[in-house]
Amino acid sequence: MRLVIARCSVDYDGRLTAHLPSALRLLIVKADGSVLVHSDGGSYKPLNWMSPPCKLSEQPGEPGQPGTWTVTGKGGETLTITLEETISDTSVDLGVDPGLKKDGVEAHLQELLAGQLHLLGDGYRLIRREYPTPIGPVDIMCRDSDGEHVAVEIKRRGEIDGVEQLTRYLDLLNRDPLLAPVHGVFAAQEIRPQARVLATDRGIRCLTLDYHQMRGIEPENTLF
Amino acid sequence: MRLVIARCSVDYDGRLTAHLPSALRLLIVKADGSVLVHSDGGSYKPLNWMSPPCKLSEQPGEPGQPGTWTVTGKGGETLTITLEETISDTSVDLGVDPGLKKDGVEAHLQELLAGQLHLLGDGYRLIRREYPTPIGPVDIMCRDSDGEHVAVEIKRRGEIDGVEQLTRYLDLLNRDPLLAPVHGVFAAQEIRPQARVLATDRGIRCLTLDYHQMRGIEPENTLF
DNA sequence: ACATTTATCTCGCTC
DNA sequence: GAGCGAGGTAAATGT
Numbered sequence: 001m002r003l004v005i006a007r008c009s010v011d012y013d014g015r016l017t018a019h020l021p022s023a024l025r026l027l028i029v030k031a032d033g034s035v036l037v038h039s040d041g042g043s044y045k046p047l048n049w050m051s052p053p054c055k056l057s058e059q060p061g062e063p064g065q066p067g068t069w070t071v072t073g074k075g076g077e078t079l080t081i082t083l084e085e086t087i088s089d090t091s092v093d094l095g096v097d098p099g100l101k102k103d104g105v106e107a108h109l110q111e112l113l114a115g116q117l118h119l120l121g122d123g124y125r126l127i128r129r130e131y132p133t134p135i136g137p138v139d140i141m142c143r144d145s146d147g148e149h150v151a152v153e154i155k156r157r158g159e160i161d162g163v164e165q166l167t168r169y170l171d172l173l174n175r176d177p178l179l180a181p182v183h184g185v186f187a188a189q190e191i192r193p194q195a196r197v198l199a200t201d202r203g204i205r206c207l208t209l210d211y212h213q214m215r216g217i218e219p220e221n222t223l224f
Numbered sequence: 225m226r227l228v229i230a231r232c233s234v235d236y237d238g239r240l241t242a243h244l245p246s247a248l249r250l251l252i253v254k255a256d257g258s259v260l261v262h263s264d265g266g267s268y269k270p271l272n273w274m275s276p277p278c279k280l281s282e283q284p285g286e287p288g289q290p291g292t293w294t295v296t297g298k299g300g301e302t303l304t305i306t307l308e309e310t311i312s313d314t315s316v317d318l319g320v321d322p323g324l325k326k327d328g329v330e331a332h333l334q335e336l337l338a339g340q341l342h343l344l345g346d347g348y349r350l351i352r353r354e355y356p357t358p359i360g361p362v363d364i365m366c367r368d369s370d371g372e373h374v375a376v377e378i379k380r381r382g383e384i385d386g387v388e389q390l391t392r393y394l395d396l397l398n399r400d401p402l403l404a405p406v407h408g409v410f411a412a413q414e415i416r417p418q419a420r421v422l423a424t425d426r427g428i429r430c431l432t433l434d435y436h437q438m439r440g441i442e443p444e445n446t447l448f
Numbered sequence: 449a450c451a452t453t454t455a456t457c458t459c460g461c462t463c
Numbered sequence: 464g465a466g467c468g469a470g471g472t473a474a475a476t477g478t
Binding site: 034 | 225227229240241242243244245247248249250252254255256258260262263264265266267268269270271272273275276311312314316317318319320321322323324325326327329
């Protein structure tokens with residue numbers, strides 16, 4: 001990664017054309033060749049940029065004359081940076097980033113809850129995640145301490161349509177004498193009052209998931 | 225603007241939860257307090273960030289111990305950065321940026337077409353741009369050579385929803401006896417075949433705009 | 449590979 | 464201030 005602080009003007013020509021008058025800015029050149037032009041405000045979006053894949057061509061410029069960067073993108077779009085005065089120019093090798101892990105999405109909540117079935121109550125045993133039915137997979141299917149089936153629907157935010165979805169599963173599953181009775185649990189980080197009322201009215205238990213707590217309890221990497 | 229190169233891990237807790245394992249990264253603190261965490265790849269989007277308005281609280285950490293930054297956003301969301309090793313930490317005052325000037329977006333197409341109504345046909349006269357209706361503004365309202373009203377919807381890329389939008393305007397406008405009959409023109413740099421079929425079926429004329437040509441023909445600043 | 453949907457969307461505008 | 468629509472949307476997901 002290369003960081004340049006410079007007084008520069010910038011022109012973009014691609015899907016649209018855009019121009020930045022001369023000012024002091026931060027230029028970032030990443031390892032993949034992408035270039036960002038940042039000002040000292042705004043938000044995370046650069047004033048202008050070029051996404052990878054692209055190629056940077058640098059014309060140093062005569063002493064006392066501005067240098068020019070020409071960045072050409074895959075589709076032929078160009079970012080032209082005219083550097084009038086370079087305050088600093090440093091490079092650093094950051095290596096490859098392990099990447100962002102987003103949590104709190106449905107898939108991760110399902111994974112966590114499947115490993116902590118005790119949150120549903122004592123003696124619960126997992127049958128399987130993504131239990132298939134003709135109208136879609138049940139997030140978690142398990143048995144309670146009495147051996148009766150429990151279908152769990154997991155949402156990040158529990159709203160009415162999630163309750164409807166679980167209701168459809170339960171209607172279907174309870175027609176199967178090998179499974180019935182199948183109980184329902186509606187689990188979410190946040191359950192809207194309307195959804196809670198509807199679920200309760202239909203005999204579906206609501207379970208609010210404490211994501212932070214679940215993540216803390218999640219088993220660490222052990223020796224085995 | 226402050227630039228920090230550091231080995232750090234990052235946790236975000238807000239609308240969602242996200243975690244970044246420890247790695248070398250670039251941290252940018254802008255004048256408005258916003259914080260960006262960039263890796264050496266990807267695109268212009270940071271791995272994680274906090275948008276302004278927000279407040280940065282810095283706990284320096286004991287010697288040999290990591291320091292911690294806690295950035296708190298307006299809605300209570302937090303970005304926690306644990307700095308294990310700081311490679312560099314520099315600040316620079318960039319001043320206020322004059323800002324970006326864009327061309328070739330929908331607004332500019334509208335401006336160009338309003339000045340070149342002959343592209344619609346001979347004898348067209350402009351009534352006004354952004355002609356207001358209760359369901360939103362019509363991009364261009366004009367009269368044709370017979371004095372009948374013509375509503376023009378302009379898109380950069382003409383797709384079906386743009387045709388639907390114009391259809392809603394036409395339905396409404398044609399209820400007004402002072403305006404009816406109002407004809408429709410769907411103008412775009414590129415019109416998808418499905419959109420063209422739908423528009424034609426509804427008696428809406430399609431017009432493909434050549435942006436570069438329109439820009440070339442646009443009258444230069446003349447003396448009078 | 450391509451189409452569709454989402455987003456801590458951002459940004460700019462109108463009411 | 465809330466609401467709406469565009470975006471060089473970008474990024475993720477499903478087919």
